[in-house]
Amino acid sequence: ETGVTQTPRHLVMGMTNKKSLKCEQHLGHNAMYWYKQSAKKPLELMFVYSLEERVENNSVPSRFSPECPNSSHLFLHLHTLQPEDSALYLCASSQGLAGSETQYFGPGTRLLVL
Amino acid sequence: GDSVTQMEGPVTLSEEAFLTINCTYTATGYPSLFWYVQYPGEGLQLLLKATKADDKGSNKGFEATYRKETTSFHLEKGSVQVSDSAVYFCALNSNYQLIWGAGTKLIIKP
Numbered sequence: 001e002t003g004v005t006q007t008p009r010h011l012v013m014g015m016t017n018k019k020s021l022k023c024e025q026h027l028g029h030n031a032m033y034w035y036k037q038s039a040k041k042p043l044e045l046m047f048v049y050s051l052e053e054r055v056e057n058n059s060v061p062s063r064f065s066p067e068c069p070n071s072s073h074l075f076l077h078l079h080t081l082q083p084e085d086s087a088l089y090l091c092a093s094s095q096g097l098a099g100s101e102t103q104y105f106g107p108g109t110r111l112l113v114l
Numbered sequence: 115g116d117s118v119t120q121m122e123g124p125v126t127l128s129e130e131a132f133l134t135i136n137c138t139y140t141a142t143g144y145p146s147l148f149w150y151v152q153y154p155g156e157g158l159q160l161l162l163k164a165t166k167a168d169d170k171g172s173n174k175g176f177e178a179t180y181r182k183e184t185t186s187f188h189l190e191k192g193s194v195q196v197s198d199s200a201v202y203f204c205a206l207n208s209n210y211q212l213i214w215g216a217g218t219k220l221i222i223k224p
Contacts, residue, residue, distance in 0.1 A: 004157070031210075042118075042214040043158075043203070056211065090157055097210035100146045100165045105157035 003027045004106035006091050012112045013081065021076040021109045023091030029104070031097050032074040034066060037088040037108070049074060050097055081113045116141040116208040120215035123201075127194055128223050135189040135218050137178075137204035145206040147171075147180050147187040152201045152217070161189075161202070196222045 004025045013019050025032065034046040048056035049068040063085075065077040074091055088108045094101040121136040139147070146165045150158040162171030167182035176191045187204060199222045204215040 006157075040216070042216045043212075045211055048210065050210075092158075099207040099210070100163070101207075101210075102148075102160045102163065103212060105150075105159065107155070107157045 003104050006106035006109050010110045018079040023074040025093040029093040029095050031094045033092040035090040083113050086113045116213045118204050118215040120204045123219035124221050126221045130193045133191040133194045137187045139185050139206050148205045149189050150203045194222050
């Protein structure tokens with residue numbers, strides 16, 4: 001399945017580093033999402049974009065900064081992260097925002113903050 | 115607010131056993147309901163969904179029925195295989211957000 005790709009797949013960074021996660025969808029979808037998946041916790045929605053406009057920001061710390069330059073690409077810029085930010089970051093896309101829409105996920109970026 | 119509760123894992127079964135993973139929800143309105151599966155080292159993928167009461171979603175031998183009266187969407191499979199070992203997530207769509215259960219890890223032994 002190559003509908004949604006994410007790079008890098010693994011990332012180790014120090015608390016003072018700046019890095020970016022990239023997501024690309026090849027499905028012609030209009031909505032894209034960032035999720036955080038931590039062990040033993042439900043998936044946490046971080047950001048939602050529809051037609052390149054941010055429509056949701058679920059009280060995410062400012063050390064996470066999203067960017068959606070077009071409907072196919074989504075970035076998550078990271079700076080001065082904390083060890084508790086270590087998690088699997090998942091990108092997803094859907095055709096639209098309707099309630100019955102299926103979200104298609106990328107494989108995730110496994111982030112470790114030292 | 116809306117929420118999803120699913121049975122804690124891990125669930126360990128022998129091959130060819132019958133599987134049930136319970137999922138209940140609380141929601142205003144009539145949300146769509148989903149089961150996603152996450153295989154080791156991969157992202158989530160849709161397993162099945164149901165968009166209204168009494169709908170039955172099915173895929174790969176898995177089934178789940180949208181029960182409004184019991185606010186449930188239990189996942190079932192008649193005969194599991196080792197390849198079904200994964201983490202299963204129940205979710206509902208609230209506005210345009212998916213509200214997720216905590217996931218149930220399924221381990222199938224040969």
